[in-house]
Amino acid sequence: MEPLRIHQGLVCPLDRSNVDTDQIIPKQFLKRIERSGFGQFLFYNWRFDDDGNPRPDFPLNAPEYNGASILVAGENFGCGSSREHAPWAIQDFGFKIIIAPSYADIFKNNCVKNGILAIQATEEQVQTILKKAETTEGYSLTVNLEEQVVSDNEGFDIHFDIAPYPKEMLLNGWDEIGVTLKYEDKIKEYEQAHA
Amino acid sequence: MQPKNIIQKIWEQHVVHQEEGKPDLLYIDLHLVHEVTSPQAFEGLRLNGRKVRRPDLTYATMDHNVPTRERNIINDPISKKQIDTLGENCQEFGVTLADINHPDNGIVHVIGPELGLTQPGKTIVCGDSHTSTHGAFGALAFGIGTSEVEHVLATQTLWQAKPKTLNIKVNGKLGTGVTAKDLILAIIAKFGVKFGTGHVIEYTGEAIREMTMEERMTVCNMSIEGGARAGLISPDETTVEYLRGRKYVPQGEAFEESAARWKALASDDGAAYDMVLEIDASEVEPQVTWGTNPGMCIPVTANVPSPENTEKSSEKDEIKRALEYMGLEAGQPITSVKIDNVFIGSCTNSRLSDLQKAAEVIRGKQVAPSVKAIVVPGSFSVKLAAEKEGLDQVFKDAGFEWRESGCSMCLGMNDDIIPSGERCASTSNRNFEGRQGKGARTHLVSPEMAAAAAIAGHFVDVRKFTAQEVM
Numbered sequence: 001m002e003p004l005r006i007h008q009g010l011v012c013p014l015d016r017s018n019v020d021t022d023q024i025i026p027k028q029f030l031k032r033i034e035r036s037g038f039g040q041f042l043f044y045n046w047r048f049d050d051d052g053n054p055r056p057d058f059p060l061n062a063p064e065y066n067g068a069s070i071l072v073a074g075e076n077f078g079c080g081s082s083r084e085h086a087p088w089a090i091q092d093f094g095f096k097i098i099i100a101p102s103y104a105d106i107f108k109n110n111c112v113k114n115g116i117l118a119i120q121a122t123e124e125q126v127q128t129i130l131k132k133a134e135t136t137e138g139y140s141l142t143v144n145l146e147e148q149v150v151s152d153n154e155g156f157d158i159h160f161d162i163a164p165y166p167k168e169m170l171l172n173g174w175d176e177i178g179v180t181l182k183y184e185d186k187i188k189e190y191e192q193a194h195a
Numbered sequence: 196m197q198p199k200n201i202i203q204k205i206w207e208q209h210v211v212h213q214e215e216g217k218p219d220l221l222y223i224d225l226h227l228v229h230e231v232t233s234p235q236a237f238e239g240l241r242l243n244g245r246k247v248r249r250p251d252l253t254y255a256t257m258d259h260n261v262p263t264r265e266r267n268i269i270n271d272p273i274s275k276k277q278i279d280t281l282g283e284n285c286q287e288f289g290v291t292l293a294d295i296n297h298p299d300n301g302i303v304h305v306i307g308p309e310l311g312l313t314q315p316g317k318t319i320v321c322g323d324s325h326t327s328t329h330g331a332f333g334a335l336a337f338g339i340g341t342s343e344v345e346h347v348l349a350t351q352t353l354w355q356a357k358p359k360t361l362n363i364k365v366n367g368k369l370g371t372g373v374t375a376k377d378l379i380l381a382i383i384a385k386f387g388v389k390f391g392t393g394h395v396i397e398y399t400g401e402a403i404r405e406m407t408m409e410e411r412m413t414v415c416n417m418s419i420e421g422g423a424r425a426g427l428i429s430p431d432e433t434t435v436e437y438l439r440g441r442k443y444v445p446q447g448e449a450f451e452e453s454a455a456r457w458k459a460l461a462s463d464d465g466a467a468y469d470m471v472l473e474i475d476a477s478e479v480e481p482q483v484t485w486g487t488n489p490g491m492c493i494p495v496t497a498n499v500p501s502p503e504n505t506e507k508s509s510e511k512d513e514i515k516r517a518l519e520y521m522g523l524e525a526g527q528p529i530t531s532v533k534i535d536n537v538f539i540g541s542c543t544n545s546r547l548s549d550l551q552k553a554a555e556v557i558r559g560k561q562v563a564p565s566v567k568a569i570v571v572p573g574s575f576s577v578k579l580a581a582e583k584e585g586l587d588q589v590f591k592d593a594g595f596e597w598r599e600s601g602c603s604m605c606l607g608m609n610d611d612i613i614p615s616g617e618r619c620a621s622t623s624n625r626n627f628e629g630r631q632g633k634g635a636r637t638h639l640v641s642p643e644m645a646a647a648a649a650i651a652g653h654f655v656d657v658r659k660f661t662a663q664e665v666m
């Protein structure tokens with residue numbers, strides 16, 4: 001996994017709450033046995049109409065958000081199924097960072113495992129970013145994970161919280177299994193004690 | 196000693212390593228695997244030259260993709276590939292598999308309990324969010340993503356931040372015709388789709404104690420729909436009796452020893468929780484969801500809500516969008532809503548007692564001519580048991596299709612899909628947009644309510660429906 005320290009990128013607004021993983025990646029695309037290639041199916045039913053044509057009113061289809069790497073959305077993002085295909089699709093589409101007022105637990109975990117930073121901001125801060133992204137052309141944000149700060153070049157500057165462990169994982173781009181295997185003695189000990 | 200709740204007890208028993216500033220490293224007692232969320236995990240092991248650490252604690256089944264008409268005809272080549280891949284992976288890594296023709300096959304959350312793999316006090320994970328079902332036995336059971344599946348396969352552990360605990364006290368008793376499904380839907384309707392985020396729920400109270408294990412599973416199953424990764428119920432005599440004699444539980448003397456250990460896990464009197472919520476069971480009515488998440492739910496006696504009823508503009512938009520997607524008018528009685536399909540099945544409501552109750556409602560009646568109705572038992576063994584009682588005939592006589600077991604129309608990954616714009620009364624757990632097929636409109640209900648709707652052709656209050664027949 002690639003380490004994530006400072007990232008600057010274009011913001012795409014998605015002003016919806018309770019976006020579930022069935023929307024992020026509809027089930028008909030879960031049949032692949034690879035991890036890659038899911039980006040083309042991201043938000044499929046929202047992005048495309050019944051004939052497979054892009055819906056012009058959906059933000060991800062708008063030319064002004066083309067190439068965005070920061071997705072901003074409403075509360076309880078990623079609820080529903082545990083499918084990791086959801087963060088895979090988000091990442092494969094080009095997003096590295098998500099900003100929302102809250103997330104479903106499993107989704108948030110899945111993000112960390114894939115090197116995606118899911119920032120929890122307040123409802124108000126998210127609203128501010130959504131407005132700016134909808135009204136300012138080429139609106140971009142800079143995210144500094146080390147300092148836990150999100151800022152733009154118009155004076156918007158907020159601090160966000162993140163637990164030390166996911167922060168360390170993201171900053172270093174670690175393979176978690178590799179980390180855990182350093183504790184193999186402890187696992188063995190536990191197994192012997194509970195055999 | 197300070198009184199502890201069951202969540203704290205199970206947690207403490209499973210910590211492998213603890214360190215300041217890190218989540219706890221937790222040991223996993225049972226890892227259930229299915230075909231959709233595992234191929235990339237096995238691939239990861241292969242690429243890194245890793246093995247499955249404890250194949251003996253790992254158990255695989257095929258459920259999400261399996262055909263429910265002709266067991267062995269898988270039309271979609273990619274579905275077939277996914278199913279074949281699980282077979283190959285299990286063989287390569289030495290994992291026990293109940294493949295599509297195995298007598299123990301079924302939906303992962305139905306067979307775990309059925310086989311006695313699910314036991315009180317265990318930590319149980321599966322790459323599926325409805326793993327919370329197993330919590331009915333007093334196990335700490337939760338869904339994980341594919342990276343975590345790989346992590347558990349390789350290490351039999353997970354890094355987990357200690358969750359907060361939430362006690363949902365269900366006071367009083369459920370009324371006649373009101374089911375476990377109605378209770379959990381009412382809880383989500385009352386507290387919202389994210390009240391449980393960051394928490395593990397323990398369901399307590401009189402109504403819960405009186406439930407059978409199958410009813411408890413229905414309640415715990417939908418914990419995730421309230422945002423909680425896990426929901427559980429302290430084990431008691433009901434739990435022990437359900438497990439006695441099952442395939443994978445200890446037998447004889449050893450069972451009695453286990454039973455004593457299990458019951459000791461129950462939350463101590465006076466145990467504290469981070470949050471307590473209460474609901475009065477006697478006030479719960481049969482429920483029907485009207486919208487596009489399980490919290491958008493009303494009693495069958497109520498009318499579809501209007502966006503004007505709420506202050507928050509984001510909620511107004513949400514209601515508006517949901518009404519539009521569902522093709523409903525604000526203010527219309529939910530009983531006036533006509534349905535095209537009925538699905539009785541899924542890990543929420545596909546066990547023998549669910550089928551028995553639905554069969555009672557339809558016995559001797561006919562499915563409305565405009566309705567297509569199917570029953571999909573949760574496992575082979577549920578199907579066999581139902582057939583032994585002649586339930587298949589009751590359903591078939593009424594005009595239902597009687598299918599092979601699997602997830603089926605719960606998420607429509609196989610051929611069981613609701614056409615765009617059609618409406619389905621479904622005993623499953625998610626009414627998200629497109630869940631049962633692109634443009635499909637899902638209404639979540641209990642098996643009894645689904646059965647009654649199949650006959651009437653629209654939603655009806657099952658309490659009156661049966662009463663009428665008696666008269």
Ligand code: SF4
Nearest residue numbers: 325541542602605606
């Ligand atoms: S029945 Fe539905 S909810 Fe349950 S495991 Fe299968 S797809 Fe998931």
